[in-house]
Amino acid sequence: MSPLDLKKGSSKKSAYDLRTPFSDVNERHTLAVLVDNVDGVLARVIGLFSGRGYNIDSLTVAEVDHTGHRSRITVVTTGTPQVIVQIKHQLERMVVVHEVHDLTVEGASVERELALVKVRGTGDLRVEALRTAEVFRARVMDTTLQSFVFELTGAPEKVDAFVELMVPLGLVEVARTGVAAIARGAE
Amino acid sequence: MTRMSGAEIVVKALKDQGVDTVFGYPGGAVLPIYDAIFQQNDIRHILVRHEQAATHAAEGYARSTGKPGIVLVTSGPGATNAVTGLTDALLDSIPLVVLSGQVPTFMIGNDAFQEADTVGITRPCTKHNWLVKDTDNLANTLHQAFHVATSGRPGPVLIDIPKDVQFADGTYVKPEKANKGHYAPQVKGDVDAITQAVELLETAKRPILYTGGGVINSGTAASQLLRELVGETGFPITSTLMGLGAYPASGEAWLGMLGMHGTYEANMAMHDCDAMICIGARFDDRITGRTDAFSPKSKKVHIDIDPSSINKIIRVDVPIVGDIAHVLEDMLRIWKARGRKTRSEEVAKWWKKIDGWREKQCLSYEQKGPIIKPQYALQRLEALTKKYDRYITTEVGQHQMWAAQYLGFEDPHRWMTSGGLGTMGYGFPSSIGVQIAHPESLVINVAGEASWLMNMQELGTAMQFRAPVKQFILNNERLGMVRQWQELLHGERYSSSWSESLPDFVKLAEAFGAKGIQCSDPDGLDDAIMEMIEHDGPVVFDCLVEKHENCFPMIPSGKAHNEMLLGDASTQGAIQAGGAVMV
The missing domain is CATH 3.30.70.260 (ACT domain)
Known part of the structure; x- marks a missing residue:
């Protein structure tokens, strides 16, 4: 690999880092x-x-x-x-x-993330949002006649999927905690 | 349980840690500590002329003694001026304990006069740092700081002490009673890994020992063990810039320094070896050249106290985490117990090959005509100072590489140079620190005129503290290494690499009350050098040398060890665009 053949993003590094990776x-x-x-x-x-x-x-x-x-x-x-x-x-x-x-190499582990998702809408959109939330086992933390705040816990991919589905249903705002993880088993 | 002021705690802790010298510069936020220093006689304070010089002087002290160097600076600009020295010490693994004053705790965050976020600024350039907000924690933190700076891979630490913490009373704790925290790096190497390394010693046909500053940092026992290992096995040995002196330059197995400006024989041996034992070195880019062509045929052992050094740049076959002295001791013991085997016939053949490379005489040059060649100046300096109890510091650039090539070091702690960071302006204050630690020795700073000017104010310090340091300046009126790279890489466009309006160095020395000597005649050089050595006081030696001399051998950036340049004739088109991006 030529030192000038930089990979995307690597040009931010100093020239000392232009090594060929293993x-x-x-x-x-x-x-x-x-x-x-x-x-x-x-x-x-x-x-x-x-x-x-x-x-x-x-x-x-x-x-x-x-x-x-x-x-x-x-x-x-x-x-x-x-x-x-x-x-x-x-x-x-x-x-x-x-x-x-x-945790990725030391054996099996569980990863969880918590998200708070605010959705605004009325009529069918509002019903659909609630139904989707039930599928994802999200809980309603706050409601008005035009909005919900859902609490969802799960792997980051699950949160991603839920947020994506909420976009056409009136997604307003998302707060995510980031991943907490722990090894499985008794140790 | 002794109660005393924070400032008194600082001085007491330094004394209990065996400190005899502090390099520093006072200011508003450290006045209580300076007051406490004034009222005692055990610790000597060396007043520098700039805080950067305090850190480099402390580095010189530390590098030449093996003890930590101590620095005391004020808040704000005092601390920011120390940043270069901290970074220099971090990259070369030099133990420093830097104490900085800070504005009172109740003013922190208010943009107070001379306030800076010192722990924030110095976090990436220290091994660790602390802001002490309570006088009762001060003694403990100071003792912990010494522990962190000196154990494991050494490095600089900083303790930021607000002024109200210096004034307030607190409880003093002795070093042996202090809680030093959980920081305790592994010093003993894994026996299985060491045994694997021994097997490699036994089976290697073309072995090489590649050593570095870790051997020096590990202490004199490590150097002794290294000499024993080389003596017993008869294996060739080379070293990085940082490791010079661990094995004597006069030793039979010595190949000279390796790397970008290392010898032909050392670099060729690195490239062609079948077993590389890396001892306390870190595969720096100045050493490896092109990493994918680095020593392609060898099995590699890497001994290092810092696990993060291993497999960082070059993948090794046998990693050993531990202190060099501990590991070498175990390695020698195991090797002896297994019958002291080497493949001596093959190793003898390997030496024949190395001797062939040696015949290139890659460091040869010709001194003819009326102008002094820089290599000649250093060769004469070597010849005339060899028998002295001598310490050498350098600045950074061509002169530094020539010094590494032409001066011989027989013992560790005799060669103090800025390797990792490459700090111009390091050498002069460093030489003062070395001289303070070794008042009776001959201390010479090999300098270039451009580097030397970066901290020339320290002539005042040298005079005030009667440090008879010799400033041997190879004056080519150029930023020589920059000029060399511009010649080789940038179409001979010498952009800003020419020092105009240089001072008259003799008059400059005399303005401070020091002695100045100028020499431009090769025939008068020996007498002038002797005059410098024999003068009892600081000397600025202005040695006018050939202005366009290049430093060879050279491995161009982006090239492999076996593609090195030996002289001017072979430089055309040597460095391609790919290499130009490397530094």
Whole structure:
């Protein structure tokens, strides 16, 4: 590959990154990062991704251990296998990071996302929106005579599908939490 | 449980960490700490003339002693001026502890006078940093900072201390009682992986040891073990710019530096080897050249304390995560226990091949006529200073590469250069830091006139603190490396690479009370160098050299190791468009 034969997006990187990758295939991985919940911890993690040109597709963060002040950051990222391993090692060497788990390679895991979807309409559109919501097991959180706010939980693809169906039915606004993920099984 | 002010806690923590020297510059937000420094005699403060110089001086101190370098700066501009030195230390894995003042906690975020988001600005250029908002956390944070800076892969850390935290009283905690957090990198290598590496040592027909700054950082034991490994196996060894001195330049197995301006024999051996043992180096782009043509026939072992260095650029067959000294010790023990085997006949043949490459004499040049060649200047400097207790720093550019090629280093910690970041202006303040740490030694900064001017204000520091540093300036009135690239890559259009209005360096030295020497005559060079060495005080040596000399050998950007240029005749069309985009 000629160094000038850049792939889309890679020209933002420095010339130091014009290396030939070991595999060109991008993979989607979900990483769970356990960190100390201290000042600036999120900025550190995000700064690592932006500074080294890694992608963030989704990011969620919350304190999961209030006594130990640990937060869990769930990052969905895409990259070649080599880049994914790099991301893991780069995260692991940060002083605030306790553990990094690549849930995509460490066995089966569940991924869930919560969305709040506002739809406006009357008559048949309104009925159809409610019926579709039932199919998706979305719950009605708020209603007026012209609108609904649905709450939907599921894999990101399910949320995508629901939002797409709501477009012709009067979609107004969507709020999504991003992915939370955890390994299946007893461990 | 001792109560004292935050400023006193800082000084006490530094003392308990064994600090004897701080490089810094005062300002409003660090006055309480300066007041505490004034009232004691254990820690010496070196007042620099610019905060960037404080960081480089601390790097020189750290690189020449193996101890962390300490910097103290004020808020805002004091901290932002330290950013270049922090980044330099990060890329070369040098332990620095930088303390910065900050506006009082109740004013943070108000755009107060000399306020900057120091932890935000320095987050990507430190190994870690802290903003201390409570005096009771100060001692603990300081001790943790030393732990982080010096353990694992070393690096710079910064502690931002608001002024009210310096004034307020808090509890002091001793280093041994401090909570240093969970940061504890692995130092012992995996025995199975080390055994695999030993098998490679035993079966290799064309082995090479490729070493780097990690050997120096690991401590003198690592250098000793490396020498033992080379001595016992008889394998050839090369090193990156950062690793010079880990193995002695006078050693039989030494091939010289590798990489973009490395020797022909080192780069050819890297390309043709069948077993590469990478020890504390990181496959930097200055080393690999074109990565898809990098050492295509070899099995590769990579020993590094930082897992993120492994498989980052070059895929290796045997990764070993651990401290170099620990891993080399285990490796030698296992290799000896298995009977000290090597394929000595094949290795002897390999040496014959290497000797053939050596016959190219890739560093040869001709000194003729009335103008000093820069290579000649360095060769004479080497000859005349070799027997001294000598430390060398450099700036960045052609002179740096020539210094690496023509000066020989017999021991670690004797060669302090800005490798990863390539910071012009690094060498002069660094030489002051080295001299402060080694007051009786001969400290020489090999410089180019353009780099040297970037921190020339430090002549004031050298004079004030009686640091008799020798500034050996190879003056070609050009930004030599930029000029060389413009000649090779940009159609000889010398855009802004010509230094006009240069000062009279002799008068400049004299204006500060230092000694200035100018030399332009090859026949007078030896006497002038001796005059520089024998002068008891700082010297600025203006060595007027050939203006258009290029630095060879050279692996052009985007080329492989076996495509290196040896001299001017072969440069036409050497670098194609693909290479021009690389730096």
